[in-house]
Amino acid sequence: MKKKHLVTAVLTLCFSFLSGCSQSPIENNVGKEKIQTQNEQKEEGKQQNIFYVKPSQLNVRESHSTQSPIVYKLSRFDKVENIDNNSYVDENEQQTKWYNIKFVNDNNEDKTGWVSSEFLTQNKQDLLSENLKGVDLSNYPKTYEYENNKRQKVKGIYVTINSILGDNLDRLIKLCNESEINAFVVDVKDDYGNMLFKTNASEKFAPKANEKAVSKEDMSKLIKKLNENNIYLIARIVTFKDPIYTEYYPERAIINKETASTFVSKDGLRWASPHDRNLWEYDVSIAKEVAQIGFNEIQFDYVRFPASNGGKLDEKLDYRNNDGDTSKAQTVQSFLKYAKENISPENVYVSADIFGLVGSVPNDMGLGQYWEAVSNVVDYACPMMYPSHYGNSVYGIDVHDAHPYETVFQSAKDSVNRNKHVDNPATIRPWIQDFTASWVKGYIRYDEPQVRDQIKALNDNGIDEYILWNAGNRYSFEQ
Numbered sequence: 001m002k003k004k005h006l007v008t009a010v011l012t013l014c015f016s017f018l019s020g021c022s023q024s025p026i027e028n029n030v031g032k033e034k035i036q037t038q039n040e041q042k043e044e045g046k047q048q049n050i051f052y053v054k055p056s057q058l059n060v061r062e063s064h065s066t067q068s069p070i071v072y073k074l075s076r077f078d079k080v081e082n083i084d085n086n087s088y089v090d091e092n093e094q095q096t097k098w099y100n101i102k103f104v105n106d107n108n109e110d111k112t113g114w115v116s117s118e119f120l121t122q123n124k125q126d127l128l129s130e131n132l133k134g135v136d137l138s139n140y141p142k143t144y145e146y147e148n149n150k151r152q153k154v155k156g157i158y159v160t161i162n163s164i165l166g167d168n169l170d171r172l173i174k175l176c177n178e179s180e181i182n183a184f185v186v187d188v189k190d191d192y193g194n195m196l197f198k199t200n201a202s203e204k205f206a207p208k209a210n211e212k213a214v215s216k217e218d219m220s221k222l223i224k225k226l227n228e229n230n231i232y233l234i235a236r237i238v239t240f241k242d243p244i245y246t247e248y249y250p251e252r253a254i255i256n257k258e259t260a261s262t263f264v265s266k267d268g269l270r271w272a273s274p275h276d277r278n279l280w281e282y283d284v285s286i287a288k289e290v291a292q293i294g295f296n297e298i299q300f301d302y303v304r305f306p307a308s309n310g311g312k313l314d315e316k317l318d319y320r321n322n323d324g325d326t327s328k329a330q331t332v333q334s335f336l337k338y339a340k341e342n343i344s345p346e347n348v349y350v351s352a353d354i355f356g357l358v359g360s361v362p363n364d365m366g367l368g369q370y371w372e373a374v375s376n377v378v379d380y381a382c383p384m385m386y387p388s389h390y391g392n393s394v395y396g397i398d399v400h401d402a403h404p405y406e407t408v409f410q411s412a413k414d415s416v417n418r419n420k421h422v423d424n425p426a427t428i429r430p431w432i433q434d435f436t437a438s439w440v441k442g443y444i445r446y447d448e449p450q451v452r453d454q455i456k457a458l459n460d461n462g463i464d465e466y467i468l469w470n471a472g473n474r475y476s477f478e479q
Contacts, residue, residue, distance in 0.1 A: 065088055078103065085100065139423035140337075143344060159185065165214065184234065196219070233294065239283050241270075252276045254318065256318075273320035304332060353382045380428075448477060
C-alpha cells in the first residue's frame with residue numbers, strides 16, 4: 001500500500017515538473033509579445049508627434065514667444081518631434097499654440113526649441129508647390145543589396161562606346177589596376193540613340209539603333225574580360241533625348257509650337273516626350289537586357305525634360321502630355337518607379353543622373369528633377385557637380401571653375417541635407433569634373449590636384465563615392 005502511494009506521489013511530482021516546463025516558454029512568448037506591442041505603441045505614439053517645417057525658413061526660439069531669442073533656423077521639409085506644447089498670447093490678444101520641438105542641427109546634434117504650431121504639418125504632401133503636383137513622398141520600398149550583386153564603393157570613370165570597343169580599353173583597364181578607380185560607366189545607349197550591343201528592344205522599337213552595335217556574344221566576351229579585372233559595370237542609358245527613336249515616332253517627339261517642328265536642343269539633338277509610355281517601355285526593355293548580360297547597375301541619364309530656362313520656354317513647347325500627368329516632376333518620378341519595379345527583379349541597382357544644383361534649390365528647376373522625388377525611388381542619386389557648370393554668384397562664389405573644393409563642398413552639403421528629408425534615400429554618388437573648361441571665363445586647368453580637391457569636398461560631407469567625367473576618356477589619375 002505504501003508502495004502504491006509512493007508511485008503516485010512520484011508520478012504527480014513528475015507531471016507537475018513537466019507541466020511547469022511546458023508552460024514556461026508560453027509565458028516567455030506572452031512576455032515577448034507584450035514587449036513587442038509596447039514598442040509598437042511607443043513607435044506609433046512617436047510618429048504621431050513627428051512634424052515637418054512648412055516655410056522656406058523657420059526661426060526656432062528659446063521659449064514660446066515671438067520676443068524670445070532665436071536659437072536656430074530650420075528649413076522647409078526639416079523633420080522635428082513635438083515633445084511639449086504651450087500657448088502664447090500676442091499684443092492683439094490672439095492666442096496661438098506653440099510646440100517645444102526636438103530636432104537635429106547641421107552638426108548632427110539633438111537640440112530643442114520652440115516654434116508656432118501653424119508653421120508645421122504632419123503631411124509631407126502639404127509642402128509641395130503647384131508645379132510638383134502628383135509627386136509621391138511616401139516611403140518607397142527598396143532592396144538594399146542583392147546577394148549575387150554586392151554593393152560597391154564606386155570610384156568610377158565615364159567610358160564611351162568608341163573607347164570600350166577600341167584601343168582605349170586596355171589603357172582604361174590599366175588605370176583601374178593601378179589606381180583607386182574600380183568602375184566603368186559605359187555608354188550602352190548614347191546621346192544619339194546608338195546601342196553598344198544589339199538588343200531585341202531596339203530591333204522592336206528603333207532598329208537603326210542596332211546598326212553600329214556589336215553582337216551579344218561579343219559583348220559577353222567583353223564583360224568577361226572586365227569582370228576578370230574586377231571592374232564594376234554601370235550601363236549609361238540616355239533616356240528621353242533620342243534622335244533615332246524620334247525618327248520612327250515623330251508624333252511622340254517634343255514639338256516647338258512656333259515652328260511646328262520637332263524640338264531640337266542646343267546640341268542639335270531631338271527629344272522624345274518624357275510622357276511617352278512607349279519610350280518608357282523601350283528604355284526599360286533595354287535595361288533588362290543589359291542586366292541579363294552582366295551589368296551591375298543601370299544609370300538613366302537625361303531623365304528629365306529639356307532645359308527650358310526654368311520653365312520659361314514651356315509655353316513654346318508641346319510636351320505631348322497625353323497620359324494625364326500633373327507635373328514634370330511626377331512624370332520623371334513615375335518613369336523611375338516604372339523602371340525600378342521592372343529592373344529590380346534582375347538583381348541590379350538603378351541610378352539617375354541629375355543636375356548638381358537640384359540639391360540646392362527648392363523646386364525641380366523646370367526639368368522635372370525634384371531631389372526628394374528622385375532620391376526616394378532610385379538606389380543611387382548622381383548629381384553632376386562639375387564646377388564649370390554653375391552660374392555666377394551661386395553659393396556666393398565668383399568663378400566656380402576656379403574653386404573646385406568650395407563649389408563641390410556646398411553642393412554636396414546641400415544634397416546631404418536634402419537626403420535627410422527622405423525616409424529611404426538613395427546613396428549619393430556625384431559626377432565630378434576631370435576636364436579643363438577653357439570656354440569659361442576665369443577657368444583653371446584641371447589635373448589631379450583639382451580632382452582631389454573635389455573628392456575631398458565630398459569626403460568632408462560623408463560622401464565616399466564619385467564618378468569622373470571626361471568626354472575624351474583621358475583621366476588625371478593615369479600615370
